[in-house]
Amino acid sequence: MIDNGLLVQMLIGALLGLSVYLPLAAGQLSLATPAFYAVGGTLAALLSTRWSALGATAAGTLPLGSLVLELLLGGLLAGLLALLVGRLVLRLQGIYLAIATIALVEILRVAILNLPFTGGAVGIFGIPQPFATAAGYVLPALALLALAGWWCQRLEGMPLGRAMAAIRDDELAARCMGIDTTNVKLSAFVLSAVLAGSTGALAAHFLNTWNARQGSFDVSITTLAFVVLGGSRSWLGPVVGGLLLTALPELLRPVGDVRLVLFGLVILLGPVLAPQGLITPALLARLGRWGEEKER
Amino acid sequence: MTPTPPPSTVVRQRGALRLAALLAAGIGALAWLGRSSDPAAQPLTAGPLTLGAAIAFTGNANLYGQDQRMGLAVAERWAQQAGPPARPVRVLLEDGASDEASAIAAFNLLIRQGVIALIGPTLSQQAFAADPIAQRLGVPVVAPSNTAKGIPEIGHFISRVSAQSSVIAPLSLDEALRRDPGIRRVAVFYAQDDAYSTAEVAIFEKALAARRLTPVTVQRTQLADNDFQTPITAALQLRPQLLVLSVQAVAGGNLIRQLRELGYRGQIVVGNGLNTPNIYPICQRWCDGILIAQAYSPELNTPINRRFQQLFRQAHGDRPPPQITAQAFTSYQVLFEAIQRLQRKGGLTGVTLGQARTRLMAELLRGRYDTPLGPIGFTPKGEVLQDRFYVAEVRMAPGGRDGRFALVRERTLQEAKP
Structure with missing residues (x-):
């Protein structure tokens, strides 16, 4: 059975999946999501444990308003960082961009490991809690996901979203049509970073502790798997992929020691059986037409 | 002027909205079904008490986790062969893996299954993530292998048998x-x-x-x-x-x-x-x-260590047990002995699971234990007091x-x- 704690982890997975999806919707394979996730998480961990103005008490509680502020600041800082590095790395394409973003993840991981105020390898622990139980985290995580989903849904009808789709289909043709491809790609990259930064800030509180391991190359691959399994043609793909792949290892616990073998099989067979992912445009079109035939 | 989107896009967007609504309903249902899952308010049932062990069977800490699994298995055999206990105890093993999120999930799962106390997790970094959850829900934790500074300080329900480095x-x-x-x-x-x-x-x-x-x-x-x-x-x-x-x-x-x-x-x-x-x-x-x-020597010549060695060698061949196995054995032993003392005093009758957990924690910290590590006890905070190294x-x-x-x-x- 899925308890609220696992549900929050699933929602965080879905948010990270969306963060990988956004640059991909503009045709950019960026694996930088864990870097921005780590920035948001580290910032929230530092602020809530060191900055008394946020109102953390000795009993380890935190006012809700401070959490919202941290979500905003985490997103903002990650977005600023993305704006700075985006101009440089987005000149690269395809696999070269992927490698550059992996480097970004590594640089940030090593930086967080070695900075004098981030607790080294042990990290920051005793992060104050805005909620008494895991159930409390469901609401902010769901709200963040709903906001991101609403934005992605709107994006498909907005000029920015269409420009992103055009670049994904053919960047050269898009540029010839007069689309400012650099700025569109940068916007998608920054949006992805803001989402990952806010998610990190929420995750730091949920996990009670934060260290450099949270934003590692492993997370890049896991989050990419969310998009590959779920599908990269609609924002619902990474959401479904993130929810499913986060829950699966936990739901497989009854099978015992082979559960990770089964999990690996799912990741292997997913793209083989559904090359476009679980959520394809055709599926969405079928869902959209559902019921129409009867009306006619 | 905004161009009219082609009908196929409209249909797809409608499909996406429907799927999103379906997902939202599904998540809402999961949130509702998974709420308040700790059975602490229920009365403590008669019969064996369950200890939950969340240790690393997967990930880079699994070498330690396997040694710990051996220790817990030997401890269960030791308890069985020591004669009929005042209150039988069984162990529920879960994979706590080597990362923070898995340790949290394993702790949540075990707490929901009504364990009276928890053993684990394997790594100190995981303890900083999972122990606060047990602390908030009032479930005693005995850490068999967390040596970092600040573990017992997480709260009064957190203790360890692994001496600090x-x-x-x-x-x-x-x-x-x-x-x-x-x-x-x-x-x-x-x-x-x-x-x-x-x-x-x-x-x-x-x-x-x-x-x-x-x-x-x-x-x-x-x-x-x-x-x-x-x-x-x-x-x-x-x-x-x-x-x-x-x-x-x-x-x-x-x-x-x-x-x-x-x-x-x-x-x-x-x-x-x-x-x-x-x-x-x-x-x-x-x-x-x-x-x-x-913190442990296989060559320590005490009755409990000889017994531990004998049981270990019966199960795993002629080799001395590692320290981490002895510490896992000890984590079970201290909980087992505290439960027996509490049962004999009548502290486990007519109480809820939550009250039993609180009483067990108090009893655990009060006791002195003759373990394979040597004689040990706890500070009021839950730090191990071991005097022989x-x-x-x-x-x-x-x-x-x-x-x-x-x-x-x-x-x-x-x-x-x-």
């Missing part, structure tokens, strides 16, 4: 200095991206400073490193007389082997990460002579394939001093 680590330095009082030049190696190494090396450096020794060099390695030629060459140029290594088992085995192969002949003191027989096949005959301070030297068999930790000195501390 700060207590143990300096003892082996004393032994090295006793063997060669003329040591002045010390080189230190540690893995800078590993929580255990960074914590332990700080203790080694403090202990060196207290003995008026300043390291001539501190070499930083990475957790995943296996080739140490560069740091070794850099360190050996400074002609160290003593090497202090604080790294994990596999890396440490390789490091020792390469040090000897590159010509280092002096003494080597290692930290708790190399406190496992799993290093013998890696550094083979080159392991010979390294000094290590331990051991310094061992690795002696390899002639073939260089197998060896043992030979006890060279037993040290008694009045209490766990930092």
Whole structure:
């Protein structure tokens, strides 16, 4: 059975999946999501444990308003960082961009490991809690996901979203049509970073502790798997992929020691059986037409 | 003017909205079904009590987790063979993996299944994530292998039987200095991206400073490193007389082997990460002579340790149990004995599970225990009070394939001093 704690982890997975999806919707394979996730998480961990103005008490509680502020600041800082590095790395394409973003993840991981105020390898622990139980985290995580989903849904009808789709289909043709491809790609990259930064800030509180391991190359691959399994043609793909792949290892616990073998099989067979992912445009079109035939 | 989107896009967007609504409803239903899952308010049922153990069977800590699983299995057999208990106890094992999120999930799962106390998780970093959850829900936790600073301080429901590295680590330095009082030049190696190494090396450096020794060099390695030629060459140029290594088992085995192969002949003191027989096949005959301070010695001659050894050898062949197995055994033993005492006093009748958990924690901290580690107790905070520690030297068999930790000195501390 899925308890609220696992549900929050699933929602965080879905948010990270969306963060990988956004640059991909503009045709950019960026694996930088864990870097921005780590920035948001580290910032929230530092602020809530060191900055008394946020109102953390000795009993380890935190006012809700401070959490919202941290979500905003985490997103903002990650977005600023993305704006700075985006101009440089987005000149690269395809696999070269992927490698550059992996480097970004590594640089940030090593930086967080070695900075004098981030607790080294042990990290920051005793992060104050805005909620008494895991159930409390469901609401902010769901709200963040709903906001991101609403934005992605709107994006498909907005000029920015269409420009992103055009670049994904053919960047050269898009540029010839007069689309400012650099700025569109940068916007998608920054949006992805803001989402990952806010998610990190929420995750730091949920996990009670934060260290450099949270934003590692492993997370890049896991989050990419969310998009590959779920599908990269609609924002619902990474959401479904993130929810499913986060829950699966936990739901497989009854099978015992082979559960990770089964999990690996799912990741292997997913793209083989559904090359476009679980959520394809055709599926969405079928869902959209559902019921129409009867009306006619 | 906005262009009218083609009908197929409209249909797709409508489909996406419908699917999103479906997902939202599904998530809402999951949130509703998964709410308030801790059965603490229910009355404690008669019959066996359940201990939940969340230890690492997967991920990079699984070497330790497997040793811990053996310890818990031996402990269950020990309890069965000790005669009918006042209250039977069984263990529910869950994979806590090696990351924070899995440890949280395993703790939540076990708490929901109504365990009276928890054993685990394997790594200190996981403890910082999962222990606050047990603390908030009032479930006693006994950590069998968390040695970082600040674990019992998470809350009064958190305790451990694994002594902090700060207590143990300096003892082996004393032994090295006793063997060669003329040591002045010390080189230190540690893995800078590993929580255990960074914590332990700080203790080694403090202990060196207290003995008026300043390291001539501190070499930083990475957790995943296996080739140490560069740091070794850099360190050996400074002609160290003593090497202090604080790294994990596999890396440490390789490091020792390469040090000897590159010509280092002096003494080597290692930290708790190399406190496992799993290093013998890696550094083979080159392991010979390294000094290590331990919280457990297989050579301790007490009835409970002899019994533990006997049961371990019955199950796993003729080899001495590692420290981490003995500590896992101990974590079960202290909980088992506290439950029996509480049962005999009548403390477990007519109470809810939540009350039973609170009473068990109080009883656990009050007791003294004669364990394979030696006699132990707890501070009111839950820190282990262990007064007997051991310094061992690795002696390899002639073939260089197998060896043992030979006890060279037993040290008694009045209490766990930092």
